[in-house]
Amino acid sequence: MKRFFAISIVTTLLSITHLYAQKMNTDTQIFHPDFRTLKVQVENDFMSPPIIHLNGNDRITIMFDELSDDVRYMQYRLVHCNADWQPSMLLDSEFVDGFNIANVDDYAFSSNTFIHYVNYLITIPNDNIAPLVSGNYLLQVFDESDPDETLLQARFCVDETQVTVTGEATSRTDLGVNDIFQQVNFSVAQNQYKITDPFSELIAVVEQNGRTDNSVTLRNPQRIQASQIIYEHLPQLIFKAGNEFRRFETVRTNYPGMHVDSTRYIGNSYNAFLQVDEERASASYLFDRTQNGRYCIDEYNSTDPNLGADYIMTHFALDVPQVMNADIYISGELSLNHFDDSNKMEYNYDTGLYEKTLQLKQGSYNYQYLAVPHRSATPIGDTSLIEGNHYETINEYVIKIYHHTPGSRADRLIGSCVVYSGL
Secondary structure, X not given: OHHHHHHHHXXXXXXXXXXXXXXXXXXXXXXXXXXXEEEEEEOOEOOOOOEEEOOOOOOEEEEXXXXXXXXXXXEEEEXXXXXXXXXXXXXXXXXEEOOOOEEOOOEEXXXXXXXXXXXXXXXXXXXXXEEOOOEEEEEXXXXXXXXXXXXXXXXXXXXXXXXXXXXXXXXXXOOEEOOOEEEEEEEEEOOOOOOOOHHHHEEEEEEEOOOOOOOEEEOOOOEEEOOEEEEOOXXXXXXXXXXXXXXXXXXXXXXXXXXXXXXXXXXXXXXXXXXXXXXXXXXXXXXXXXXXXXXXEOOOOOOOHHHHOOEEEEEEEEEOOOOOOEEEEEEOHHHOOOOOHHHEOEEXXXXXXXXXXXXXXXXXXXXXXXXXXXXXXXXXXXXXXXXXXXXXXXXXXXXXXEXXXXXXXXXXXXXXXXXXXXX
């Protein structure tokens, strides 16, 4: 009996070790084919990155639709993650105020739409669940009858604001001045907050336009100057500048909006055929308004677009020669900044165009075309081939500072800031 008990303990420990050795998929992502339009934002501010303050008044909203006539009874939970978005070692009771399962009970049915759907809303913090500590959080939604099958998940962050982060994004880089790159520099003011060894305890993460494929993680600052921790002239913080996002609008179904060539009702749904896009890598820079890759749901005649906007089969077409060594993806918040078959362009030999159709809710959208080389160990989208790179481009850079003290079981988010290039 003792031998069996010892074997059981060893087996359990090995299982736990294996669980943490495997990398968990924590991207903001939809897994169920009937769900659409997953939107994660600060409440009433779709232009801000999804970061709220610990014990503050701001809140995160997570909204999504299911294409259905019936309500699905769902629940959600939170997973606390470290700076690398892998689960931390904290127990639920250490990072959640309340029981870490709650019902998705805020929902409404679409109104006067050809495509019927149910719109769901989760707001964090709420009366049932509130974050107790700072850091990265993953919210997972699942059917109440099957808690092991995640339907969708969404990332957001909670910031302690212990330190002050200030930064800049400049076209004066170590690879050239006013060329195709942008350099991010920033500093961290400790504000009496104790950091014993910044070179071993701090983790800095920088993201461009909400993308994770080209994000940068730094574990060493350049230098320390008095109470300032400096990150300057670091080659890792040189980003390709890219180009302004392309735009289109589908706020009306009876009239072509911005960058829409025509709209038609085909096969029980509206269809929007976008104007054929061309490569911009060889063209001069042209300023355009930007939503930094985001979209905003809107419908011309609706008082509540979240319920009144219809779903439209949106047809993209790109006129470039076939690329033999890379795949082309439609990138932006509309595709959750992923690279998979759902947003990969297909080359049509009959038309000589790259084409893709996405079912999108009516609104105003940003997007761009990124090339991902074949056989990439870690897929990173490149703007060089189709969009081009211009130092004048307005990009949004989010800088996050995490603190991992010796012996701690989680990374704390102690400061963050947003800087813009080209302004």
